[in-house]
Amino acid sequence: MLTQIINGHILTPQGWLKDGSVLVDDGKILEVTNSDLAVIGAKAIDAKGMYIVPGFISMHSHGGGGYDFTDATPEAFQAIVQAHLKHGATSIFPTLSSTTFDVLRQAVAVCDELMQKPDSVVMGLHIEGPYLNKKMAGTQWGDFLKDPDPEEYIPLLESTQCIKRWDISPELPGAHDFARFTSGRGILTAITHTEAEYPEIKSAFEAGFTHAAHFYNAMPGFHKRREYKYEGTVESVYLMDNMTVEVIADGVHLPATILKLVYKLKGVEKTCLVTDALKYAAYNGRTIDDSRYVIEDGVCKLADHQTLAGSIASMDKLVQTMVKSAGIPLADAVRMASETPAAVIGVADRKGTLQKGKDADIVILDKDVNVRCVFSYGKMVEGTNTLIH
Known part of the structure; x- marks a missing residue:
């Protein structure tokens, strides 16, 4: 019409x-x-x-509407997509947290099927882990964490075209070989859950790690060991001029001052807004029923209150936070939720701007x-x- x-x-x-x-x-x-x-x-x-404004690109979201993408069923995928779509996320890259490769293969099958449907909102799959630094990954995924294994990831990647992004810790043995393989296939490869310092970040970038997942979260900043001071992952990423970043702009994971700093130093063209949303995002159903977590102050925390577990935000909340709390102009906030992620994850020919x-x-x-x-x-x-x- x-x-x-x-x-x-x-x-x-x-x-x-x-x-x-x-x-x-x-x-x-x-x-x-x-x-x-x-x-x-x-x-x-x-x-x-x-x-x-252009529809938002959700490039890092684990769930919503009461479902998680690791449920790996068409029903779960569709319910999550519909929940976030109502909040302006017109393109979604389902994110799988660390799990077994059997679950990854099931999710790939679902994603492949949904991407073939006309006018699909699902644009490709995003995998976070299981190749993560155990010291930086918390307790959620302990049973799944391991070093990169080419006998696992190469057959999976050769079996499908739907995987568009994969995040791992760059300091693990074999991580650079992983990045060379994934980036060589056009897959956005990101650092995450890491304690890497500048030499490691520099070499990781050269190997193909071009993006930093949930910037500032699950990575150290400037720190001291004995009498000497060292740059952290955060400062190292800032020093990589061409490395893009994403921030969880829900108003809790990062304060407004840090959101302003990322905007100032990395700029609109290098900064994406992401939800990192869990199953309780965009959800009005029953309250959380997992004893490991609590929802408090508009965010999901580990029950011991020692760390954040993930957000319950939708994409519109991110734009609101950037405008109302961080004082970012609306046009720039929208671009970081649409134009920039479309360019970073490779769909700018179809998405991200009104053209x-x-x-x-x-x-x-x-x-x-x-x-x-x-x-x-x-x-x-x-x-x-x-x-x-």
Whole structure:
């Protein structure tokens, strides 16, 4: 159906466009124009002076809606996707936490199937672990953690094209060989759960580790050993000019001051916003039933209150936090949730900006940065039509 979205502030790659329109048909953006004259035959959607922005790219999310992606079933994948889609995540890379390779293979099969469906929101799979530094990985995954084993990961990667990102600790034996193999296949390879210092980060970057997962979390900063001081992983990543980062901008994992610092030093083009969401994100069902965890202060913690376990945020919450708490301009906050992750994970030819020929993934935000309407491939997502009704 030919649709024309009018009367809003449109975020384009060149900046805000006022009083223009976005013309959509057959799941694609036909045109973004500075004219709001009615197009004959088009259904008009009045944005009522709100913000018209590109759909968000969720490139690190473990679950939502009461399900976890390691459930590895179509039902779980679809429930999580629908939960986050209502909050503006129009492209999702399901994240699998450390688990067995049998579960990884089951999830790959589900992901392959969903990616073949027309207008799929699932864009590829993201694996975190099981190749993690045990000292930096907490207690959640202890039974699964190991060093990289090419006899495991090479057959898996050669069996599918759906794996688009894989995060491991770069200091492990065999990690650099892993990165050379994965990055050589076009897979975004990220450092995570690490205590690496500058020489290791530099050599890891050269081997293919080009991204830092949940920056600042599960990695040390500047520290001291005996009488000498050393840079941490955080400072080392800052020194890698071309290494991209992601931040969990839920307002709890990182304070607003650190979010401002990342924005200032890494910039919009090198910073992605991620939820790192667990199964209790975007979920109104029963309360948490796992004795290992508690939900408190808007985040999931280990029950002993010694560390954070993961967020319960959705993508819209990240944008709100960056704007309202960190004081980042809305355009830049949206770009870090859409344009930058699309470029980093390799879908910028289809996603991330409102431009002619790209998929019609569109979010309308009100003045308080609340989601009022979501379009996925030009179709309004059920339950997000508060703009119209």
